[in-house]
Amino acid sequence: MNLAGRRIVLGVTGGIAAYKAIEVCRRLVDAGAHVAPIMTEGAKRFVGETTFSALASEPVQTSLWDEDSPIPHTRLGQGADVIVVAPATARLLSAYASGYSDDLLTATLIATRAPVIVCPAMHTEMWEHPSVQANLETLRSRGVIIVPPAEGRLAGGDVGTGRLADPSDIVAAIERALLVVDGERPDRDLVGLNVLVTAGGTREAIDPVRVITNRSSGKQGYAIAAEAAARGANVTLVTTVDRQAPSGATVIDVVSAADMEAAVMPLSQSQDIIVMAAAVADFRPVVVADRKLKKDEFGADGPARILLEPTHDFLVDLGARKPTGQVLVGFAAETDNVLENARGKLARKNLDLIVANDVGAPGAGFEHDTNEVVLVSATGMDHNVALTDKRSIARHVIDAIVSIRAVH
Numbered sequence: 001m002n003l004a005g006r007r008i009v010l011g012v013t014g015g016i017a018a019y020k021a022i023e024v025c026r027r028l029v030d031a032g033a034h035v036a037p038i039m040t041e042g043a044k045r046f047v048g049e050t051t052f053s054a055l056a057s058e059p060v061q062t063s064l065w066d067e068d069s070p071i072p073h074t075r076l077g078q079g080a081d082v083i084v085v086a087p088a089t090a091r092l093l094s095a096y097a098s099g100y101s102d103d104l105l106t107a108t109l110i111a112t113r114a115p116v117i118v119c120p121a122m123h124t125e126m127w128e129h130p131s132v133q134a135n136l137e138t139l140r141s142r143g144v145i146i147v148p149p150a151e152g153r154l155a156g157g158d159v160g161t162g163r164l165a166d167p168s169d170i171v172a173a174i175e176r177a178l179l180v181v182d183g184e185r186p187d188r189d190l191v192g193l194n195v196l197v198t199a200g201g202t203r204e205a206i207d208p209v210r211v212i213t214n215r216s217s218g219k220q221g222y223a224i225a226a227e228a229a230a231r232g233a234n235v236t237l238v239t240t241v242d243r244q245a246p247s248g249a250t251v252i253d254v255v256s257a258a259d260m261e262a263a264v265m266p267l268s269q270s271q272d273i274i275v276m277a278a279a280v281a282d283f284r285p286v287v288v289a290d291r292k293l294k295k296d297e298f299g300a301d302g303p304a305r306i307l308l309e310p311t312h313d314f315l316v317d318l319g320a321r322k323p324t325g326q327v328l329v330g331f332a333a334e335t336d337n338v339l340e341n342a343r344g345k346l347a348r349k350n351l352d353l354i355v356a357n358d359v360g361a362p363g364a365g366f367e368h369d370t371n372e373v374v375l376v377s378a379t380g381m382d383h384n385v386a387l388t389d390k391r392s393i394a395r396h397v398i399d400a401i402v403s404i405r406a407v408h
Contacts, residue, residue, distance in 0.1 A: 004032030006178060009076050009112075011085035011105045012052070013092045014042015016155045017121040017164035021086050022047065024167045025055050028174070036076060038062070038105045042089070064104050073104055077112030082177050085109070086147075087121035087164045090132050096144075097135040115177040119147040119170055124160030147173045148247050166244045168223070168391050172230045189402050191232030196271045197225040198264065198278035200240030202257045206306060207289035214279045215359075215366035218243055220331075220390045221277035225249055227394035228273070236271075238263045240278065257281050257311040268318055273401055275329040276315055277355075279366070283308040319350030325408050327401050332356040333365060342376050352404050353377050355397060363387055375400050 008028055012021045028035050037052040037060045044062065052060040061072055077083070085092060085105070092106070096118070101107040109116060118139065126132060127149060136146055147170055152163045176187075199221025201214040218241035226246040229235045235249040238260055245251045254260045257280045268274060286307045298304035315330055322328050330351045332342035335358065342356035357373040359365030364372045364387065372387040375396065385396045 003028060003175065003178070006033045006081045007036065007079055008033045008174065009036050009038060009080040009083040009108060009114075010052075010056070011038045011040075011083065011088075011092075011108070012043040012047070013040045013085065013087055013089045013105070014045055015087040015089050015121050015164075016046060017087040018043050018046040020164050020167060022051055022055065024084070024086055024170050025052060027167055027171050029055060029057060031171070033057075036061070036080070038076065038108060040092075040103055040105055042091075061104060064107060073101075073107035073111045076104075076108045077110075077114070080108075080112055080114040081181065082115045082117065082174055083109060083112055084117040084119065084170065084174055086117075086119035086170055088118040089120075090122050090126050090129070090135075093118065093120065093132060093135040093139065097138040115143075115145060115181060117145040117147060117170070117173050117177060119165050119173075120149050120162075121164035122149070122162050123154055124158065124162045127162045145173060145177055150244055150247050151251075152244055163244065165247050166226065168226055169230065169246055172226070172391075176230070187230075188232040190228055190273075190398070193233045193272040194236070194270055195225075195228040195233040195273040195275070196236045196238065196264065196267055197221055197228065197275045198238045198260060198280075199225065199243075201279040202240055202260060202281045202311075203255050204257065204281045204284035204311070205288045206285050207291065207293045209292045212281060212284065212308075214281065216279035217241065217367045218278075219367075219369065220371060220393065221275075222246070223390040223394040224275050224277055224397055227391065227398050228275075231398060233273070236267060238278070257284065257314075261312060261314040265314060265317065268321065269323055271326060273327045273329070273405075274318060275397070275401075276318070277329075277331050279331075279333060280313075280315075281311050284311050285309075313349075315349050315351075322350060325405075327352045327404050327408070329353045329355065329397070329401065333359045335360045339374060339376065339382070342374070346376055346378060351378065353397075353400055355393075377404065 034057040037056045049060045095106045147165045150163045151161045200218035201216030203211040203213045225237045229246040237249045238252045252263045286309045334341050338358050342354050346354040354376045363370045371393045373385050375383040
């Protein structure tokens with residue numbers, strides 16, 4: 001979806017998650033959208049006006065009364081292609097549902113016929129309160145799009161549902177809303193399908209302090225999980241990293257390769273799609289000490305030695321036991337002979353698709369927000385994806401999976 005030239009009003013209310021709206025603003029502007037920010041008085045207690053004025057397409061507006069335009073809410077509401085409120089507090093939801101317009105943001109929401117997206121963020125007890133849920137139901141009945149909060153760590157250290165959705169999920173919701181405006185059908189081609197995604201690098205213990213691991217950040221796996229969820233899938237994310245998961249995903253936390261195998265294998269037969277984006281360790285220590293080892297215990301003279309053994313490659317098992325119709329996707333992070341090595345893994349592990357990338361290329365691979373890959377399918381078709389953000393890579397991967405399913 002091309003956001004270039006789209007006029008987006010970004011409303012920011014007074015919640016601790018207001019700082020995440022800065023990233024939403026940045027992503028929209030980077031995509032070419034014209035972003036007009038509105039901040040409530042509460043929002044200004046958490047983030048500064050200058051930040052949004054610097055990043056957005058026009059200066060932030062905060063009041064019905066002190067702007068150059070005598071009717072700023074009408075100008076903003078009528079000129080918007082879409083309005084998004086992130087975060088949306090319980091107060092904002094109540095005011096909007098009841099039509100109580102006591103500030104610029106609520107007045108603009110009532111003065112528009114553009115699609116409206118609200119992204120609630122609040123403490124779990126507030127989110128679950130019957131009045132909040134009733135207000136959400138009222139807004140849904142009027143066509144307002146709700147991007148629900150995620151589960152995770154909240155302000156104050158609690159853990160529960162209430163975290164603002166990831167900025168990538170919010171931008172994706174904006175893109176889908178604009179597709180509807182344009183008379184197009186947003187991609188919902190995974191509705192009802194079970195999709196399992198693995199993410200992150202496994203950690204293999206040496207002792208209670210030290211581990212053998214790799215550079216995987218989990219960003220690509222999480223982007224694929226988010227794209228699958230946005231397209232209607234029931235997503236299970238098996239992960240070694242602590243990142244914000246897409247709304248509605250079932251998250252299974254693991255540490256080692258053996259942990260990941262134990263989590264994935266019992267679920268594998270019920271999955272329509274499995275994407276093994278995790279960087280699973282190839283080796284682990286033969287013996288794991290039950291106490292921190294001292295330096296001299298590794299060998300006093302010469303290089304330190306740790307005896308390693310191969311981990312079990314359970315992706316081979318997934319390929320051997322793959323049920324009819326399931327699409328199995330692997331990843332090949334290589335530094336040389338990229339395509340040759342990827343094609344070897346594709347055949348050896350009975351995969352339908354492998355995502356190959358040169359992790360030594362600038363801006364690609366582990367820890368980066370960007371990647372460039374080649375999608376190699378079992379049918380012999382290669383699809384090159386030039387350097388781009390990892391959510392865009394995820395779209396290409398899911399598109400390829402949908403194409404494979406169409407001919408299975």
